[in-house]
Amino acid sequence: MxxxxxxxxxxxxxxxxxxxxxxxxxxxxxxxxxxxxxxxxxxxxxxxxxxxxxxxxxxxxxxxxxxxxxxxxxxxxxxxxxxxxxxxxxxxxxxxxxxxxxxxxxxxxxxxxxxxxxxxxxxxxxxxxxxxxxxxxxxxxxxxxxxxxxxxxxxxxxxxxxxGPLVYRSSAIKEAGFDKVPDDLPGFLKLCQALKKINKPAGFALGNAVGDANGFANWMLWAHGGALVDEDGKVIINSKETLAAINYVKELYPNFVSGTMSWNDISNNRAYSSGELFLTANGVSLYFSLKNDPATKAIAADTEHAPLVKGVAKTAPMSxxxxxxxxxxxxxxxxxxxxxxxxxxxxxxxxxxxxxxxxxxxxxxxxxxxxxxxxxxxxxxxxxxxxxNQYWTGYKGPITQAAGTVQAEYILVQMFASVASGQATPEAAAKEAERRSKRYYR
The missing domain is CATH 3.40.190.10 (Periplasmic binding protein-like II)
Incomplete structure (x- = not known):
């Protein structure tokens, strides 16, 4: 345009x-x-x-x-x-x-x-x-x-x-038996499982989505104490922390609404607005559109926000x-x-x-x-x-051409997606992410 x-x-x-x-x-x-x-x-x-x-x-x-x-x-x-x-x-x-x-x-x-x-x-x-x-x-x-x-x-x-904090339907959380979104990873998994059981599922992008998918992949990595590189820019993605994050997503993914493997940055907005999705992470654009459309004002009134689940991080691992x-x-x-x-x-x-x-x-x-x-x-x-927020692309290292390229090529997103879809084991996915990242970090 x-x-x-x-x-x-x-x-x-x-x-x-x-x-x-x-x-x-x-x-x-x-x-x-x-x-x-x-x-x-x-x-x-x-x-x-x-x-x-x-x-x-x-x-x-x-x-x-x-x-x-x-x-x-x-x-x-x-x-x-x-x-x-x-x-x-x-x-x-x-x-x-x-x-x-x-x-x-x-x-x-x-x-x-x-x-x-x-x-x-x-x-x-x-x-x-x-x-x-x-x-x-x-x-x-x-x-x-x-x-x-x-x-x-x-x-x-x-x-x-x-x-990209959590965006959720308050009524669905309560129906699933929770007063609020848990701040720990095991509790968050239980919430997503409960939402799936009442047919009001959560969902996070695992396709090549600039904001949503990279945001989800980084969150999962950081919440488990992982990082792409260390302070000097050495690739450390193939770690026990990364494997813990991958295994968590492997367990979390079956509770998602269908189609998240192909989601772009507009997909979760549409699913949430249409009543197919009840918990996701998103910018204020979702709430803005709900609030300003007479057809979805009731959903806006039922919508709340919460920080991303911390896991082992000291603060919500948000960027x-x-x-x-x-x-x-x-x-x-x-x-x-x-x-x-x-x-x-x-x-x-x-x-x-x-x-x-x-x-x-x-x-x-x-x-x-x-x-x-x-x-x-x-x-x-x-x-x-x-x-x-004090998390960034290529955390914990410097923002460089390598950090940008790893993000642009969705290396972390595809690491998680390959395991969630059953195409790779956690060990193979982490090793492949390490190999691909090292092409750019020299």
Whole structure:
């Protein structure tokens, strides 16, 4: 889906310009900021920008993003071309652009992407440092995914993260004989078994789903004390902790709703909304859609959220699907790109986007803790701290090209799926994941 934003276009773009103006004013009043001088990026003469970003899961994400881009175009005289790309497709398009040295100036892709192309993107430290000083500092995952490993050089600019806590029907949990979701792995297994018995099953993605499947695989690994690599980047996936995680999923999987082996990132949303699924993990998009559709408001009222089960971890082993921006060196307009990214993160633009999406892309800058969105509905409060979680891709090692590639190739997802589907033993699956991971960690 391509959309070209020119200066002459109205700011509304399908939303009320007056409502957006009020939201911008409210943002300026409620988001605390420091008095920091904005860098002066000399925008190149005749500059225009092309960017790609993931397609929206909630409509305001796209509508307000376009409106903010239109506002930038009007104020700075820079034409902006926005191309919304399917979640599973954006990495392929980014790879083509990186390898050919042509294509979009800006890619707003996934967490590890700037680290995959670290030698082909420009440094964004001036943008990141300005925003950090003005908006109370970067939260843990923002800094972790923004900076090149073992340096203070920013090669990405995280715009937010979609958290993935447990989402469940309260009535189903009670019918299954539980007052709440257990915080231990044996108890969680018993809950899923009980839900299966009353024909109100749980389900988690085991297909090649960017957010949901990687989130589930990482959760299972971390909850059992496992990790892909150690602090130095040595592959340690073939471990007793990993085998414990695989065996747990092998026992858990028969209780899932059918079809999870082929699920993409929209599948559990659809199954939950249609009354086929009663427990899963998801971003706020699921609750948002339920709440705003008259046909599913009753399901929304019955929906609650809970942290992922800790297992042996000290805290809920949660991360997030991180939206991370990068600017390719082949761009003819790097200053315009920097100005655009900084502009999109300013309170007048960012808070209406955050609020309109009901916190779907949870903020990476501390000042946005004060956003009114987090007081608007107690059921979404759990998403506010998404970017404060201290688990990440390639945990426990650095975020590098290797970490990103292992994630992009779904190595951990396929490790679990191969055993759950009966195609491999736990020992063979862990060994294969080790072999595949070592191809990238050298």
């Amino acid at each position: 391509v959309y070209i934003i020119r200066r002459r276009e109205a700011l509304a773009l399908g939303a009320s310009a007056a409502a957006l103006a009020l939201a911008r004013t409210a943002a300026a009043q409620t988001i605390p900021t420091a008095d920091v001088a904005r860098p002066k990026w000399d925008i190149e003469k005749g500059a225009s920008l092309k960017l790609i970003r993931p397609a929206r899961f909630v409509e305001p994400d796209e509508v307000i993003f376009r409106a903010n881009s239109a506002k930038f175009a009007k104020e700075f005289g820079v034409e902006v071309k926005v191309d919304l790309v399917g979640w599973e497709d954006i990495r392929q398009q980014a790879a083509v652009s990186a390898n050919t040295g042509a294509g979009p100036d800006i890619v707003i892709g996934w967490a590890e992407d700037p680290h995959i192309y670290s030698d082909k993107v420009i440094e964004l430290s001036d943008v990141a440092e300005y925003l950090g000083k003005k908006y109370g500092g970067w939260l843990f995952l923002g800094e972790k995914y923004g900076k090149k490993a073992k340096t203070n050089n920013w090669i990405g600019l995280p715009m937010g993260g979609s958290g 997030g699907t991180i939206l991370n921006s990068m600017v390719f060196k082949h761009s003819k307009y790097p200053n315009a790109a920097k100005a655009y990214l900084a502009y999109m993160m300013e309170a007048e633009q960012y808070d209406p986007w955050l609020t309109g999406c009901l916190g779907y892309w949870s903020h990476p800058l501390a000042a946005y803790d004060k956003s009114k969105v987090w007081e608007s509905d107690p059921k979404i409060a759990i998403y506010r701290d998404t970017m404060k």
